Amino acid sequence: SQKIEQNSEALNIQEGKTATLTCNYTNYSPAYLQWYRQDPGRGPVFLLLIRENEKEKRKERLKVTFDTTLKQSLFHITASQPADSATYLCALLSNSGYALNFGKGTSLLVTP
Amino acid sequence: DGGITQSPKYLFRKEGQNVTLSCEQNLNHDAMYWYRQDPGQGLRLIYYSQIVNDFQKGDIAEGYSVSREKKESFPLTVTSAQKNPTAFYLCASSSRVLSNYGYTFGSGTRLTVV
Numbered sequence: 001s002q003k004i005e006q007n008s009e010a011l012n013i014q015e016g017k018t019a020t021l022t023c024n025y026t027n028y029s030p031a032y033l034q035w036y037r038q039d040p041g042r043g044p045v046f047l048l049l050i051r052e053n054e055k056e057k058r059k060e061r062l063k064v065t066f067d068t069t070l071k072q073s074l075f076h077i078t079a080s081q082p083a084d085s086a087t088y089l090c091a092l093l094s095n096s097g098y099a100l101n102f103g104k105g106t107s108l109l110v111t112p
Numbered sequence: 113d114g115g116i117t118q119s120p121k122y123l124f125r126k127e128g129q130n131v132t133l134s135c136e137q138n139l140n141h142d143a144m145y146w147y148r149q150d151p152g153q154g155l156r157l158i159y160y161s162q163i164v165n166d167f168q169k170g171d172i173a174e175g176y177s178v179s180r181e182k183k184e185s186f187p188l189t190v191t192s193a194q195k196n197p198t199a200f201y202l203c204a205s206s207s208r209v210l211s212n213y214g215y216t217f218g219s220g221t222r223l224t225v226v
Contacts, residue, residue: 008152034214034215036214036215041200041220041222042219042220043118043202043204043217043218043219043220044155044202044215044217045217046213046214046215046216047214049212049213049214089154089155091214094157096168098143098160098162098168099145099157099160099170100145100157100215101157102147102154102155103154104152104153104154105154
């Protein structure tokens with residue numbers, strides 16, 4: 001069966017450090033992978049999309065890598081701030097080709 | 113401003129009742145989706161619609177129904193057949209063509225059975 005695995009344990013880091021979150025998947029042949037941010041009680045917000053032929057993508061302090069051989073994406077937040085504290089979800093297109101499947105997310109807490 | 117609106121924000125349902133959750137978008141998106149989120153479970157797909165008057169079941173469609181009579185609207189009915197409806201419900205929309213903009217989500221409806 002298809003699986004998207006993200007660290008279930010919360011990630012606690014100090015302000016100014018780089019946060020790295022991992023997304024591993026099985027039984028997908030993704031053309032692209034997406035990352036979302038979700039704050040408590042709110043809907044997810046789209047952050048970045050990376051395509052299978054893109055090894056790395058950057059947006060401001062965010063960097064995403066995508067390794068289709070390892071079946072893994074890494075999501076980095078550099079110079080982290082307390083405002084970055086949230087849950088981060090990765091998502092892949094299901095085999096039906098019409099809707100995204102989401103990982104359970106990893107909670108990030110950035111402390112001053 | 114374009115966006116997607118879910119209402120109500122909180123909803124209480126008595127046992128045996130049907131309730132309808134509203135989802136409206138003004139983004140001119142063709143595709144719309146309903147997800148359910150439970151603590152520790154992540155988002156699970158209930159129904160999706162790629163075009164008006166057409167929709168498909170997702171992974172957990174039992175006990176739910178939808179309609180797509182207008183491009184802007186995709187209401188979800190939680191029927192009495194849904195045995196465990198207490199959850200956070202999220203509606204999303206997207207353009208049909210793969211884009212760099214992902215899904216746009218609403219702010220969610222929290223449904224509680226009383």
